[in-house]
Each structure stands twice: as structure tokens, then as C-alpha cells.
């Protein structure tokens with residue numbers, strides 16, 4: 001017994017083909033199922049098509065209201081209203097082969113607490129597409145970024161099956177954009193991920209709704225999952241990455257200003273400001289982006305002040321170590337690194353507890 005949740009947006013042309021091939025695969029195998037379309041009020045004849053299909057197949061149409069259009073949220077709505085304990089999520093565009101469903105269900109029945117993924121990257125899996133280099137790189141970078149979160153070769157896949165009771169609290173899901181599978185793997189209580197190879201096919205009818213906006217959403221989604229899994233440590237790493245990017249801003253200004261004829265002492269004194277402001281903005285929008293925002297000007301001043309103190313600590317440590325400790329007198333680089341490490345720790349503590357604190361106005 002299987003609930004098949006299919007998010008749809010402008011897929012009217014694909015639904016009959018999908019319903020037929022699912023039926024052709026599941027009916028002879030004696031698998032009882034429902035096919036649940038979760039449609040974000042598509043401006044096409046999805047409603048009529050579903051009504052017609054419902055005469056021959058166990059089709060149900062859900063059209064949630066009162067929220068933004070979103071693939072993941074649609075899947076969540078589908079899961080909430082699914083009537084069976086085994087849940088399959090798949091795309092409507094026939095990219096995911098219905099032939100694999102019986103295999104996936106077989107896996108799930110012998111491992112009820114697993115999360116079963118239809119994967120393009122395990123042995124036997126494939127694509128049929130001539131991907132542009134850009135899309136290829138994109139997909140691989142996206143996959144790589146999710147590596148620390150899950151043990152799965154194709155965490156981006158939208159074709160997966162699990163048992164409802166191991167999902168835990170549906171209300172605790174906080175997905176956005178496209179990667180609902182990743183969300184469920186990370187937040188659910190599954191013992192492991194099992195991968196079933198699938199041959200992924202390019203859609204023939206209609207258009208993909210994947211775009212740049214979705215990719216930005218993915219980065220924000222990842223941030224949330226990293227925070228959930230790694231807590232404050234994730235913030236710390238993010239803060240460090242921002243700091244590294246600020247270092248590039250710093251060095252760029254440092255050389256640019258000299259190129260325009262400024263003395264290096266002056267250039268050094270000036271380049272600190274754009275770099276620290278860059279860090280402030282990136283931390284405001286990124287690292288601490290989901291904290292309540294404090295007034296801009298005041299926060300900027302505080303961040304600059306904290307950075308200045310951090311720099312004094314950094315420099316002070318460098319100076320004293322290289323002046324008074326023999327080891328560091330010989331290896332200046334060790335003092336340089338120690339200075340940065342302690343200075344950055346201070347900066348992070350000041351930022352998380354003070355500059356970006358939610359307890360202050």
C-alpha cells in the first residue's frame with residue numbers, strides 16, 4: 001500500500017502518461033496505491049485532466065491555498081494528506097521511471113526504517129541527457145555541498161520512498177525550494193539511506209521550473225540544515241568563510257590604493273574599512289541572516305569596533321610572541337597564525353554574543 005505524492009505545476013500534459021505508466025507497473029504486481037497530485041493552482045487544465053483520470057485510476061488532486069508556490073511545501077502538504085504509511089515522492093514529468101517503484105518498495109519492505117532513494121549515481125543508474133557543462137558543474141557542486149549532511153550519492157534526487165512513522169514530526173520540516181529529499185533525510189529518523197539505481201530521463205513535455213532563484217534558495221536551505229545538524233559550529237565556519245572573503249577585499253584595496261599612488265601605510269589604514277564593512281554585511285545577511293536585524297548604523301559601528309579590538313589582540317599577540325618567545329622569534333608564521341586564530345575567536349564571540357545578538361536592540 002503506497003501513497004504516491006507528485007508535486008505539479010503546469011504539468012497537465014504529463015499527467016495522463018504518468019498515471020498510465022504507474023498503473024501499468026503497479027497493478028500487475030498487485031500493489032495497492034493512491035496517486036496524489038499536489039498542484040500549486042496551475043494556470044492550465046490540471047483540474048479537468050485529474051477529474052478525467054480519476055475515473056480510471058486512484059487519482060486525487062490537492063490544491064493547497066494561502067502560501068507561496070513551492071515544490072517542497074507541496075510535497076509536505078502531500079505527505080500530510082497521504083492515506084498510506086508507505087510514501088513515494090516523484091516528479092510529474094516522467095523523468096523518474098515508474099518501473100523502479102516496485103524495486104524501491106521491495107527495499108523498503110525489507111528495511112522499513114530506511115530512506116530509499118532513486119539514484120542516478122550508483123552502479124546501474126544513468127541520465128539520458130546531454131547536459132551543458134554549466135548544468136553539470138552546477139549539479140556536482142550542489143551535491144558536494146550536501147556531502148557533510150548525508151551519506152548518499154544523489155542527495156539532490158526528487159525520487160524517494162520512506163515510511164511515514166520514521167519521518168517524525170512533519171510540522172518540524174522547514175524546507176524551501178527544490179531539495180525536499182535532502183530535508184527529509186536530514187531531519188527524519190531513518191536508520192540509513194538505501195539507493196536504488198534509476199535511469200533518469202529528460203522531460204519531453206513542458207519546461208523545468210528550476211532557475212537561479214531556486215539555486216539561491218538551495219544555499220539558504222543548506223545553511224538551515226547545517227545549523228540544525230552542527231549548531232553553533234556551522235555559524236563559526238560560515239563566519240570564518242566570510243572572514244576569508246573579507247581578507248580578499250582587504251588585499252584588493254590595499255594594492256589598488258597603492259596602484260593609485262597612496263603610500264602603503266595609508267593604504268593599509270584605509271583598506272581595513274571596506275573589508276570590515278564587507279564582513280559586517282555578509283554576516284548580517286548570511287552568517288546571522290536568520291537572526292532578528294538590529295539597526296544598521298549602530299551595528300556597523302559596533303562591528304568595526306569589535307574588529308578593531310580583534311585586530312589589536314591579533315597584532316598584540318603577534319608582537320609579544322615574536323618579541324618574547326624564542327620559538328616564535330624563529331617561526332614568525334606561527335605567531336602570525338596564532339594572532340589570527342585568537343583575534344578571530346574574539347571577533348566571533350563578540351559577533352555572536354553582542355553585535356548580532358537578538359537580545360539587544
Ligand code: GDD
Nearest residue numbers: 007008009038040069070071074091092156158208209210
Ligand atoms: N506544486 C508545485 N509547486 N510543483 C512544482 C513547483 C511548484 O512551485 N515547481 C516545480 N514543481 C513540480 C514540477 O511540476 C515537477 O513535477 C517537479 O516538481 C520537478 O520540477 P522540474 O521543474 O521538472 O524540476 P527539474 O527537473 O529541474 O528538477 C528535478 O530534478 C532535480 C535533479 O536533477 C527535481 O526532481 C529536483 O528535486 C531534483 O533536484
Ligand code: MN
Nearest residue numbers: 093095203208
Ligand atoms: Mn524535471
